[in-house]
Amino acid sequence: MYIKDRTFVISGGASGLGLATVRDLHAHGGYISILDLNAENGDAIVEELGSRTKFFETDVTDTDSVQAAVAGTVAWIKETHKPIGAVIPAAGVGSPGKLIDRHNEPIPLAQLDFVININLRGVLDLIRLCLPHMTTTEPTEPDGERGVIIMVSSSAAFDGQPGQAAYAASKGAIRSLTLVLARDLAQNGIRAVSIAPSYFESNMTAQMSEKVRKSLEKVLEFPKRPGKGEDFAKMVRHCVENVMLNGECIRLDGATRMPSKL
Template sequence: MRLEGTAALVTGGGSGLGAATARELARQGAKVAVLDVNPDGAAQVAREIGGLALRCDITSTESLQQALAAAREAHGPARILMNVAGIGGARRVIGKDGSPMPIEDFKRVIDVNLVGTFNAIRLAAAEMVKLEALEDGARGVIVNTASVAAYDGQIGQEAYAASKGGLVSLTLPLARDLAQWGVRVATIAPGLFLTPLLHQLPQDVQQSLAASIPFPKRLGKPEEFAELAAHIVRNDHLNGEVIRLDGALRMAPR
């Protein structure tokens, strides 16, 4: 699918991997709506790329519906959905004091990363399937963001790994389900990337993390994630696949 002139939605587009993805799509000519729970971050990225900033909480159907309607009014129906919004969090099942992890902590990560992403998928896909088919019957592309934690979850990452593992497992059935309408689905599972969260770590900690990556021995660049996301849109035969983007990293238990 061509990016030039095509309307795109980027959740979590106000920072990190989402911001880099919004920039890359805009660079290649897409009309980008930047959706983020942080309106200031969304506005900053949107100003930079000439896009549209929309405050959006992906766990809220009402918030998503309002954002999709505003994006549609400004750019026309979206054929591209980049699901990058998500949260982290690390907590052991049993704490040092012997108490169990609060179930609310587990639910929150699942609700944002898994349920929230599916919420965006179902609402955006419902609009995509009504669009006029393009070449080869294509109507849309959905790209989700998982993590290598889906495969190599570390101690304390039970909630995060489960949420990202859910996205990995969703990819193929979603692609099969939406194939009848010409909507493709793929997922990127990034490793250690130099996002704002890692930027806050001391330099020696960053270097230690980078040393664990076989090659190249550095943290991933958000632009590399964005380039892959854009390639998935352009490559019409990429469908139902989860792609690890991690420099051959396999995470240790801790």
């Protein structure tokens, strides 16, 4: 699928890996619908990038909020005549904690819900609300493609570390969802892939302590550095453009395998 003159719906697009993806797809001629809670950042990005971007203040855990953002995007598409090419639910959080702590107390359910509602429920909600506007677009030649869903999994889906119960569960679910979506949407000419980054520079990893960061850097194979937003965005672009990428969760980790202990 060509990027130019297609609309890309990106949640979590005002920062981190989502913002890197916004910049890359915009640079290649895409129209970008940015969904994020951070209105200040979102408005600044639109001011910077111009008329091929639109920002919608969105809480991905609130269906009404997501519905309003999708409706706003569809209204914008009617003005631009640039159909949806991809949905990229990149909003995500991590809130570490074992299911039972050292005092033999169970983790608060609200802490689990916080992670799962953003990382999984919010992803499913955005996809399901966007799909009716993708299945009705004109298919492209020669394969009859209408679009692609690109989700964000994690290395935690493969080798989750202690304290990542909710996070690994949510990202493992994204990994498992990928093939199901590809099969469900094949008849509509819509692909589904997911990307599983390892240790990347992001708002989430910026909250790590220096000790944890140094421990992670020791297990990196090559390159000997955290991934950058640009590395992730290039993979997203490749997923858009390569029609044979479908039903797969792609590890983007420089051969890193997370240890059981840091």
